[in-house]
Amino acid sequence: xxxxxxxxxxxxxxxxxxxxxxxxxxxxxxxxxxxxxxxxxxxxxxxxxxxxxxxxxxxxxxxxxxxxxxxxxxxxxxxxxxxxxxxxxxxxxxxxxxxxxxxxxxxxxxxxxxxxxxxxxxxxxxxxxxxxxxxxxxxxxxxxxxxxxxxxxxxxxxxxxxxxxxxxxxxxxxxxxxxxxxxxxxxxxxxxxxxxxxxxxxxxxxxxxxxxxxxxxxxxxxxxxxxxxxxxxxxxxxxxxxxxxxxxxxxxxxxxxxxxxxxxxxxxxxxxxxxxxxxxxxxxxxxxxxxxxxxxxxxxxxxxxxxxxxxxxxxxxxxxxxxxxxxxxxxxxxxxxxxxxxxxxxxxxxxxxxxxxxxxxxxxxxxxxxxxxxxxxxxxxxxxxxxxxxxxxxxxxxxxxxxxxxxxxxxxxxxxxxxxxxxxxxxxxxxxxxxxxxxxxxxxxxxxxxxxxxxxxx
Numbered sequence: 222x223x224x225x226x227x228x229x230x231x232x233x234x235x236x237x238x239x240x241x242x243x244x245x246x247x248x249x250x251x252x253x254x255x256x257x258x259x260x261x262x263x264x265x266x267x268x269x270x271x272x273x274x275x276x277x278x279x280x281x282x283x284x285x286x287x288x289x290x291x292x293x294x295x296x297x298x299x300x301x302x303x304x305x306x307x308x309x310x311x312x313x314x315x316x317x318x319x320x321x322x323x324x325x326x327x328x329x330x331x332x333x334x335x336x337x338x339x340x341x342x343x344x345x346x347x348x349x350x351x352x353x354x355x356x357x358x359x360x361x362x363x364x365x366x367x368x369x370x371x372x373x374x375x376x377x378x379x380x381x382x383x384x385x386x387x388x389x390x391x392x393x394x395x396x397x398x399x400x401x402x403x404x405x406x407x408x409x410x411x412x413x414x415x416x417x418x419x420x421x422x423x424x425x426x427x428x429x430x431x432x433x434x435x436x437x438x439x440x441x442x443x444x445x446x447x448x449x450x451x452x453x454x455x456x457x458x459x460x461x462x463x464x465x466x467x468x469x470x471x472x473x474x475x476x477x478x479x480x481x482x483x484x485x486x487x488x489x490x491x492x493x494x495x496x497x498x499x500x501x502x503x504x505x506x507x508x509x510x511x512x513x514x515x516x517x518x519x520x521x522x523x524x525x526x527x528x529x530x531x532x533x534x535x536x537x538x539x540x541x542x543x544x545x546x547x548x549x550x551x552x553x554x555x556x557x558x559x560x561x562x563x564x565x566x567x568x569x570x571x572x573x574x575x576x577x578x579x580x581x582x583x584x585x586x587x588x589x590x591x592x593x594x595x596x597x598x599x600x601x602x603x604x605x606x607x608x609x610x611x612x613x614x615x616x617x618x619x620x621x622x623x624x625x626x627x628x629x630x631x632x633x634x635x636x637x638x639x640x641x642x643x644x645x646x647x648x649x650x651x652x653x654x655x656x657x658x659x660x661x662x663x664x665x666x667x668x669x670x671x672x673x674x675x676x677x678x679x
Contacts, residue, residue, distance in 0.1 A: 239300055239301060239303070240300055242303065242540075243300045243303045243304065244303065244304045244305075244543050244546065245298050245299070245300060245302065245303060245304055245305060245308055246300075247546055247547050247550060248304055248305045248334075248337075248546055249298050249305055249308075250341075250546075250550055251305050251334075251337040251338070251341055251546075252291050252296065252298075252305055252308075252309065253288075253291060254336070254337040254338075254340040254341050255305050255306060255309050255333070255337050256284055256287055256288050256291065256309060257340060257437065258333060258336045258337060258340065258416060258433075258437065259280075259284055259309065259313075259324055260281060260284050260285075260288075260436075261416070261432075261433040261436035261437045262324065262327075262328055262416060262433055263277055263280045263281055263284070263324055264277065264281070264432065264433075264436055265428060265429055265430075265432040265433045265436070266323070266324075266326060266327065266428075268429065268432055269426075269427055269428055269429055269432075271326055271327060271426050271427070271428070272323050272326065276320055276323055279317050279320050280313070280317065280320065280321065280323065280324050282317070283313045283316040283317035283321060284313065286316055287309065287312055287313060287316065296312060299311075304330070304334075305337070306330045306333050306334065307330075310322075310324065310325065326426065327417070327419065327424040327426040327428050328416070328417075328419060328424075329418075329419045329420035329421075329450070331418070331419070331420050331421065331450040331537070331538040332415045332416050332417065332418040332419055332420075332446075332449060332450055333416070334542075335415040335416075335418075335449060335450055335452070336414065336415050336416040336437070338455075338456065338545070338546070338549070339411055339412075339413065339414070339415065339439070339455065340437065341549075341553075342411045342455060342456065342459055342549070342553075343408065343411050343412055343438075345459075345553045345557075346404050346407060346408055346411060346459060347408070348557060349404050349463075349466075349553075349556060349557060349560070350401055350404050350405055352557055352560035352561060352564070353397055353400055353401040353404065353466075353560060354401065354677065355560070355564050356397060356560055356563055356564045356567070357394055357397050357398060357401070357673070357677060358677055359564050359567050359568045360390050360391070360393055360394040360397070360567065361391070361394060361670055361673045361674060361677065362568075363387075363390055363567055363568070363570070363572075364386075364387035364388075364390040364391050364394070364666070364669075364670055364673075365387065365670050366387075366572075367385070367386040367387040367390065367572055367574070368385055368387040368663055368666050368667060368670070369385065369387075369649070369652075369663055370385065370386040370387065370572060370574045370577055370578070371383050371384075371385065371386070371577060371578045371581055371648050371649055371652055372384060372385075372386045372389065372487065372577035372578075372580065372581065373577075373580050373581050373584065373586055374389070374586070374661070380580075380581075380584045380585065380586040381586060382586050382587075382589055382590075382651070383581040383586050383587065383648040383649075383651050383652050384652060384661040385652050385661045385662075385663065385666050386572065386574075386577060387666045387670070388660075388661040388665075388666045388669075391666065391669050391670070391673065393469065393472075393473050394673055396469040397466075397469060398673075398676070399465075400462065400465060400466040400469060403462045403465065404462055404466075407455070407458050407459060407462060409440075409441075410454065410455050410458060411455045411459070412439055412440045412441060413439060413440075413441045413442065413443055413455075414430065414433060414434040414437060414439035414441070414442045414443065415443050415449035415450060415452075416430065416433045416434070416437070417430035417433060417442075417446075418443060418446035418447075418449035418450050419446065419450075420450070420537075420538070421446060421447055421450055421451075421536070421537035421538060422446055422447075423446045430442050447536050447537045450537050450538050451534070451536050451537040451538060451542075453527065453531055453542070453545050456527060456545055456549050457524070457527055457528065457531065459549070459552070460520070460523055460524040460527060460548065460549070460552055461524055463520050463523075463524075463552045463555075463556050464517075464520050464521050464524050466556055467513075467516070467517040467520045467521070467555075467556065467559070468517065470513050470514075470517070470559055470560075470563060471513065471514045471517040473563070474510040474511070474513045474514040474563075475514060477490070477507060477510045477566075477570075478507050478510050478511060478514070481505075481507045481510075485576075485580075486573055486576045487572070487573055487576055487577050487580075488570050488571060488572055488573060489570070489571040489573065490507050490509075490510070490566060490569075490570055490571075491566075491569045491570070491571075492505075493565070493569070494507065494508075494509040494510070494562070494565070494566045494569075495507055495508060495509075496508040509562050509566060510566065513559045513562065513563065516555050516559065519551065519552075519555065520552050520555055520556065522548075523547075523548030523549070523551055523552045524548075524552075526544070526548050527544070527545055527548055527549075530542075530544045530545065578648070578649075581648035582648060583622065584622075585613050585616070585622065585623065586648070586651075587623055587624070587645075587646045587647075587648060587651055588609050588610075588613055588623065590645050590646055590651045591605075591609045591612070591623055591642070591645070591646060592605040592606050592608075592609045593605075593645075594638075594642055594645045595608065595609070595634075595635065595638075598635055598637045598638065599637070600635065608634060609623075612626065623646055624643055624646045624647070628640060628642070
């Protein structure tokens, strides 16, 4: 089969060479964008009298026919045509004959593929922003249900201080808000048209790049043709933002996995997001959370792969750029699906409020409350810290807790200690009284929720 670029060549490649060099096995996913870019390009060619109006209309008719066939899954792509661009051109030629060859006037596959990827990522990132917004809504709703649900807060995976479960959920809301902001900001660098840069140097034809940019809905145009065809920053930025997003989802999933264990029993995921064991009948495994945690690695890998491809590449286009797509497609699918699963998983998750509360009653997460109480009675905090540390050690040795210590013993430490110390040691009171801005106090959590609701409505 003669190549569309084969005029310079007399030899023929072996099939396995063609297969190695072809990208159609994955860049078929750009078929919609490729046809859209071609429709914009041919409209510009006609408007600028580079081709006749009749030629423009013939090509438009053929492209719209391909568009319809694509929607009906009726297009067949071949390795012999290498990539999505040559496949579409070949199919167009079958539709309308040799006039299809005029479509590539004043255009290169270099600016064509860049345009396709800008269009693809613009749509993908817009979808990711929508999915992030949905998940943030779910978190706020679940937090509002659990403002006064008390749980242990952890540092070093050790009980640290009691906190509101709503407060814990809102921490992830904040992370995902930053993720959404990063995705939103990246759109300004994705929403730029490279079409018209041609191979690397522009073209001698009197084209109008504004026409194609407007037709495709781009808000800006690359100022430099070399940069237009060789820039992959917008993909790297997407992969980087996606990696940060997956860090946050993975951290959340790790906690969900822990909370589902028999030892914790803080939450229960519905059967939809769990699987059983082929040998152990009792098992209910949080597999969807584990898969999201695991897929984080592949998203990191896609970023590292493209960073490595781009390292030391000279201007302008190089065949190495063929390796810029698979990771982009894979990451897009991974993060969209992960966000959808997370939203439904959290929305339907059962919170075992009693278990969470009880976990703060037979521990020493109220030790800081006692130290603060003593400091409020006039003891230097460092002295109070040492006293409470010794009391904790004594309780551990005796199998008791700080709230079990008799008032008489407390008053031996300081006569100013009163019976209200036991209220301070209560985990509900400990959380309620943390009124500092951004803290876990119920009033502060409610303030965070109201602010989040206002943000989500904007």
